[in-house]
Amino acid sequence: xxxxxxxxxxxxxxxxxxxxxxxxxxxxxxxxxxxxxxxxxxxxxxxxxxxxxxxxxxxxxxxxxxxxxxxxxxxxxxxxxxxxxxxxxxxxxxxxxxxxxxxxxxxxxxxxxxxxxxxxxxxxxxxxxxxxxxxxxxxxxxxxxxxxxxxxxxxxxxxxxxxxxxxxxxxxxxxxxxxxxxxxxxxxxxxxxxxxxxxxxxxxxxxxxxxxxxxxxxxxxxxxxxxxxxxxxxxxxxxxxxxxxxxxxxxxxxxxxxxxxxxxxxxxxxxxxxxxxxxxxxxxxxxxxxxxxxxxxxxxxxxxxxxxxxxxxxxxxxx
Amino acid sequence: xxxxxxxxxxxxxxxxxxxxxxxxxxxxxxxxxxxxxxxxxxxxxxxxxxxxxxxxxxxxxxxxxxxxxxxxxxxxxxxxxxxxxxxxxxxxxxxxxxxxxxxxxxxxxxxxxxxxxxxxxxxxxxxxxxxxxxxxxxxxxxxxxxxxxxxxxxxxxxxxxxxxxxxxxxxxxxxxxxxxxxxxxxxxxxxxxx
Numbered sequence: 001x002x003x004x005x006x007x008x009x010x011x012x013x014x015x016x017x018x019x020x021x022x023x024x025x026x027x028x029x030x031x032x033x034x035x036x037x038x039x040x041x042x043x044x045x046x047x048x049x050x051x052x053x054x055x056x057x058x059x060x061x062x063x064x065x066x067x068x069x070x071x072x073x074x075x076x077x078x079x080x081x082x083x084x085x086x087x088x089x090x091x092x093x094x095x096x097x098x099x100x101x102x103x104x105x106x107x108x109x110x111x112x113x114x115x116x117x118x119x120x121x122x123x124x125x126x127x128x129x130x131x132x133x134x135x136x137x138x139x140x141x142x143x144x145x146x147x148x149x150x151x152x153x154x155x156x157x158x159x160x161x162x163x164x165x166x167x168x169x170x171x172x173x174x175x176x177x178x179x180x181x182x183x184x185x186x187x188x189x190x191x192x193x194x195x196x197x198x199x200x201x202x203x204x205x206x207x208x209x210x211x212x213x214x215x216x217x218x219x220x221x222x223x224x225x226x227x228x229x230x231x232x233x234x235x236x237x238x239x240x241x242x243x244x245x246x247x248x249x250x251x252x253x254x255x256x257x258x259x260x261x262x263x264x265x266x267x268x269x270x271x272x273x274x275x276x277x278x279x280x281x282x283x284x285x286x287x288x289x290x291x292x293x294x295x296x297x298x299x300x301x302x303x304x305x306x307x308x309x310x311x312x313x314x315x316x317x318x319x
Numbered sequence: 320x321x322x323x324x325x326x327x328x329x330x331x332x333x334x335x336x337x338x339x340x341x342x343x344x345x346x347x348x349x350x351x352x353x354x355x356x357x358x359x360x361x362x363x364x365x366x367x368x369x370x371x372x373x374x375x376x377x378x379x380x381x382x383x384x385x386x387x388x389x390x391x392x393x394x395x396x397x398x399x400x401x402x403x404x405x406x407x408x409x410x411x412x413x414x415x416x417x418x419x420x421x422x423x424x425x426x427x428x429x430x431x432x433x434x435x436x437x438x439x440x441x442x443x444x445x446x447x448x449x450x451x452x453x454x455x456x457x458x459x460x461x462x463x464x465x466x467x468x469x470x471x472x473x474x475x476x477x478x479x480x481x482x483x484x485x486x487x488x489x490x491x492x493x494x495x496x497x498x499x500x501x502x503x504x505x506x507x508x509x510x511x512x513x
Contacts, residue, residue, distance in 0.1 A: 169334055179479070194338075201330055201332075203330060204330025208324070
């Protein structure tokens with residue numbers, strides 16, 4: 001039996017529900033614990049190295065920034081981002097250097113916006129309008145790292161691309177409402193709805209890519225971000241949303257259980273706590289008093305904590 | 320397209336739909352005809368060392384009258400006649416400016432810009448203090464930024480001049496008048512009906 005046939009056999013077993021995800025992962029860990037441990041150490045070292053490199057570049061730039069000219073400023077920032085990007089691309093061809101490649105892509109993605117801002121500023125081509133400048137930088141960054149994602153299919157690049165597209169979207173909304181004459185409350189509402197819809201879009205994107213993304217942490221992170229964007233933003237809405245939010249929470253918890261995501265359940269629980277505090281302070285603070293509200297809120301938080309634990313244990317962690 | 324993916328694509332399209340709705344709403348709220356009358360205004364920055372010897376008033380028929388600003392003239396005279404008061408004068412070390420009236424400007428809606436008008440021309444105009452078409456000129460400061468994240472704004476833009484009618488509001492071009500940036504700087508005289 002060759003490798004393709006073996007993979008097909010496992011696929012068939014999964015499709016026929018003879019094998020669950022946790023059973024496959026448990027088996028993998030059981031059979032090759034050493035390689036997993038070894039790869040984990042190298043992953044941690046790569047990640048730590050990446051953070052140290054970014055901080056190092058940052059400190060170096062801050063130290064010498066005033067003493068260097070425009071050319072060197074552009075060369076240092078664009079150069080750092082480019083070296084990391086090109087290095088990541090070449091390492092991406094070797095499967096053994098997969099983690100190193102992804103870390104270098106992330107390092108490049110962190111430096112790239114700073115490099116683009118610096119270059120545009122030094123060349124005096126940065127738009128005066130802050131939202132336009134942000135759209136330009138985030139849009140170019142999204143294109144650069146979107147191309148890398150398309151070519152290399154590295155999971156961590158999903159994170160960079162989604163971050164840049166989200167940034168671009170917020171800058172676009174800011175640009176649209178800027179100078180529109182809309183009141184502050186209208187602008188706040190538009191921004192909140194934009195955040196909620198972005199959360200829904202990230203969730204939709206995650207469901208689209210989840211079967212193809214190898215790194216399940218990325219998927220969990222996207223689910224977490226989408227839940228946080230929708231539930232935390234909606235807390236800022238008043239009026240009919242004070243009632244609708246309760247239904248939103250029921251839907252969020254139900255979905256979290258259905259998709260078996262602890263991260264979604266955790267965000268939902270935190271949102272329930274905030275919602276309880278918001279509603280209590282808004283409607284009951286005058287009649288019951290703050291001291292009673294705090295006591296009740298405390299017990300409610302404990303209840304939510306237990307509810308989350310029970311749901312997680314019974315429906316999500318259970319294979 | 321697979322049928323089960325339709326909700327996913329709808330989810331992905333929602334932010335774009337919101338951006339289009341906001342764009343459409345903002346554009347629509349700014350589409351309304353310009354007034355048939357121009358308005359005239361003054362926009363002098365407050366300066367304790369500048370005295371205006373005359374002031375303008377508009378009677379019920381819309382005729383503009385220029386009268387002596389007795390209070391300001393008396394104060395100016397007192398400052399120069401009385402040594403003791405002169406010692407307290409904040410302008411004692413500065414050049415004091417005496418002008419007849421503040422500089423006057425007209426918002427020309429045909430040209431879409433502000434033009435300076437001599438006070439003699441304003442005296443020949445027929446002016447209503449309220450717009451016959453129900454327009455109002457106001458200033459407001461926009462919020463700028465917001466790109467750092469939801470609800471986070473980097474600050475305020477300089478105040479801008481807006482033309483309002485009912486719920487609709489559009490920004491007026493003030494690029495020909497660099498000093499017109501703050502609300503306290505602006506005082507409308509009225510709408511030119513002739």
